Amino acid sequence: MDKQAAPDTAFFALPDHRIVALTGRDAIAYAQAQFMNDAEALADGHWQWNGWLTPKGRVIALFALLRLDAETLWLVLPDADAEAVATRLRAFVFRRKAAFAVRDDLHTGGAFLASASAGRDRFASNADGALDLDFGTLDQPRTLRIGSASSTEDADALARWRAFDLAHGLPRLPASQSEHWTPQQLSLDRLRAYSVKKGCYPGQEIVARTHFLGQAKRHLALLQTQSPIAIGDEVAEDGRAAGSVLSTAFQPGDAAHHLALAVLPLERDEAPLRIAGVPAEAVPLREGLAR
Numbered sequence: 001m002d003k004q005a006a007p008d009t010a011f012f013a014l015p016d017h018r019i020v021a022l023t024g025r026d027a028i029a030y031a032q033a034q035f036m037n038d039a040e041a042l043a044d045g046h047w048q049w050n051g052w053l054t055p056k057g058r059v060i061a062l063f064a065l066l067r068l069d070a071e072t073l074w075l076v077l078p079d080a081d082a083e084a085v086a087t088r089l090r091a092f093v094f095r096r097k098a099a100f101a102v103r104d105d106l107h108t109g110g111a112f113l114a115s116a117s118a119g120r121d122r123f124a125s126n127a128d129g130a131l132d133l134d135f136g137t138l139d140q141p142r143t144l145r146i147g148s149a150s151s152t153e154d155a156d157a158l159a160r161w162r163a164f165d166l167a168h169g170l171p172r173l174p175a176s177q178s179e180h181w182t183p184q185q186l187s188l189d190r191l192r193a194y195s196v197k198k199g200c201y202p203g204q205e206i207v208a209r210t211h212f213l214g215q216a217k218r219h220l221a222l223l224q225t226q227s228p229i230a231i232g233d234e235v236a237e238d239g240r241a242a243g244s245v246l247s248t249a250f251q252p253g254d255a256a257h258h259l260a261l262a263v264l265p266l267e268r269d270e271a272p273l274r275i276a277g278v279p280a281e282a283v284p285l286r287e288g289l290a291r
Contacts (some may be wrong), residue, residue: 011109011145012154014161018082019103022073022089026096031073034064034092034201036183042067046121047133048291049193051183052089057206058179059186061085062193063170064133064144066123076108076146078165079174109151110161114141121291137168137288156252160238163251164192166259169220169285172247176231181246182209185263186219192290212279218243221264223273223280224257225239235262235280240272245275 009216022031031039037050042065050065077085086100093099115132117124123133129156130147142164145151165172169190171181183194196211210216221243223235228250235243247261260275273280 005142010154011111011151012157012161012261013142013151014078014144014158015112015153016110016267017078017108017144018080018090019106019108020077020082020086021076021101021103022075022098023071023101024096024098025071026098027071027073029096030093030096031065032198032201034089036201036203036207037065037192039065039067039073039163040198044069045123047123048121049188049191049289051188051193052085053183053201053203053207054179055202057182057203057210058092059173059181059183059188060088060178062173062186062188066131066133074103074146076144076233078180079172080178081175105148106146107148107150109145109147110135111143111145112136112141112155112157113143115143117245118143121171137286140288142165152236159188159250161260163249166247166249166261167222167251167286168289169222169261170289171220171261172249174231177246181263182210182216183207184216185218185220190220190285190287190290217266218263219266220285221262222285223244223262224283225259225275225278225280226257226259227278229275229278229280233259233260233276235264236274237264237268242268249268 035050047066051062052060052070061080066074082102118132118134123131133144135144136142171186195204196208233245243262243264245262249259
């Protein structure tokens, strides 16, 4: 009988994460001009949270950006349609020496354990040639692996992974929530996912103005319920509309519950909250995913 890996060390498939490669002599320059974080500050073998905005400063996609070398970047895209994103990005290449390709030959897996070699914003190759990224916190380790081998499907582990993301303020944006929210409304400063100091990029003027003038009036809030909720459900405070749900997750286990990320006003009366009529409790976002 084949010996199976212990549950706490087994990698499981992350089918909702796909890889888009940006390659060429001008790959870094392209990323610097189009993406919201400082791609030029990345060193080989390191990664950062990053994203792509509309000219009005709304997040099209949020992703991990890896720099393999001076001419190779990888975007780790959760939830987004990788082909659609790559097609839209190609439209802005113009005369730059840069090319986009969806890497369907690569698979992503996750495990709730620390990598033996990767750390914080530094990724590393393992013995099989796959890349490991530290996607966890100091007290709750997680590793995301990118390689040619696929991992076993595990619905419970996948649910735990998604719930971990939401609990730590990493929004999961399906197509219905793309181009709706600014980086400040998603509290992406918590992840150090955007820059207000680098040069121009689509939406930069909106991001910088909001930052320097202190005009952010809404932020990301984590809510917990005992009943299922859906993306797009209205969040009401004391019977009045206060926001809407943009990400949901189910946290399995002995104390199973449902989680939701919503954009709510910074200043609230702390009145009772409901999501589509279901009682909801606001809980603090956890720290530790900033890179």
